[in-house]
Amino acid sequence: MSGAGGVWSQVIGQEAVVAELRAAVADPAAMTHAWLFTGPPGSGRSVAARAFAAALQCPDGGDGTCHACRTVLAGTHADVQTVVPEGLSIGVAEVREIVRIAGRAPSQGRWQVVLVEDADRMTEQAANTVLKMLEEPPARTVFLLCAPSLHPDDVPVTIRSRCRVVGLRTPPVDAVADVLVARDGIDPALAAWAAAAAAGHVGRARRLARDEAARLARKAVLDVPLKLVSLAACLDAADDLVGAAQEEADEASAALDGAETEAVKASLGVGARGPGVAAASRGAGQLKELEKRQKSRATRLGRDSLDRALVDLAGLYRDALVLDATAGDAPQLLHPDRRTDAAELARRIGAEGALRRIDAVLDCRLALEQNVKPRIALEALTVALRLPA
Numbered sequence: 376m377s378g379a380g381g382v383w384s385q386v387i388g389q390e391a392v393v394a395e396l397r398a399a400v401a402d403p404a405a406m407t408h409a410w411l412f413t414g415p416p417g418s419g420r421s422v423a424a425r426a427f428a429a430a431l432q433c434p435d436g437g438d439g440t441c442h443a444c445r446t447v448l449a450g451t452h453a454d455v456q457t458v459v460p461e462g463l464s465i466g467v468a469e470v471r472e473i474v475r476i477a478g479r480a481p482s483q484g485r486w487q488v489v490l491v492e493d494a495d496r497m498t499e500q501a502a503n504t505v506l507k508m509l510e511e512p513p514a515r516t517v518f519l520l521c522a523p524s525l526h527p528d529d530v531p532v533t534i535r536s537r538c539r540v541v542g543l544r545t546p547p548v549d550a551v552a553d554v555l556v557a558r559d560g561i562d563p564a565l566a567a568w569a570a571a572a573a574a575g576h577v578g579r580a581r582r583l584a585r586d587e588a589a590r591l592a593r594k595a596v597l598d599v600p601l602k603l604v605s606l607a608a609c610l611d612a613a614d615d616l617v618g619a620a621q622e623e624a625d626e627a628s629a630a631l632d633g634a635e636t637e638a639v640k641a642s643l644g645v646g647a648r649g650p651g652v653a654a655a656s657r658g659a660g661q662l663k664e665l666e667k668r669q670k671s672r673a674t675r676l677g678r679d680s681l682d683r684a685l686v687d688l689a690g691l692y693r694d695a696l697v698l699d700a701t702a703g704d705a706p707q708l709l710h711p712d713r714r715t716d717a718a719e720l721a722r723r724i725g726a727e728g729a730l731r732r733i734d735a736v737l738d739c740r741l742a743l744e745q746n747v748k749p750r751i752a753l754e755a756l757t758v759a760l761r762l763p764a
Contacts, residue, residue, distance in 0.1 A: 386423045410540075571711050
């Protein structure tokens, strides 16, 4: 993190945003108590917010090397509270605890900072709790909220009106590739492919570059459209998509759940003799609450995996639409490595068919958000995507 850019070097392809945030850090009198970072997935909303939090606590405005910068970026600074949704939503109890802490004066840093990632996942009660704090903010407290857009479904108008909005864009593919090479030591050719395949989504590009399993999973998803030639093929494809998402969620959950459960059991004295037995029995409720949170997180991980697959599918149909509309002369495709497949889809379904299928993918995403069972939603989708005879 060191170097001329300091903490700001993490914020990729957002020069105007960095300039605005740096100016605010340099002039405390002009600081705003609430900021709303918006931008599409992969734009780096939470990365920019965390860099801003570090710069606010740093005596040198975010040099990236001091104790304040290092602890903020590591998530261990005493005066920076972070809310990250592990389940499908951010509940009121979690937000109330953070707001309670936010009301205190800073103990170490210059500000008491509250960073809420995925603020669009706050429940109505949680959002109302944050709103009350924004209406009467403590003098040295700063709220940093991150959400995909300014749409009322993402951020209530009442909260948005009390925030200074910072809009981020999808980073240029070349900038993402350069970061993968310079920071992660990725081979330039692989970095360029991953950045293009991820359409500028920094986290996804890094995962594709580092993880062969992620590359194979993407390939399996993009192989789907040209396989949908019969009802049986449609149902098989839906089953494969749901199964792959479940497997990915199970693997991610297994990596987290075991350590969490053992830590809670150890704190409760599970397995101990004597006085520890009584403490363990009293902590049964804590274990049940942990299991509940873990199940919610597993559900979210599965939904997120399916959503990535759906975004990839929509991108391939978008490429088919562009190729059909430009007679094969498209300036840039979302999946340039699957140009041949996109061209074949364009030939078989045309622009109108591609548009209908993009709508079907969007409808499926909405159905999943509304808690339709994934298998039912995916079966309906793959049938809608079936190729004409």
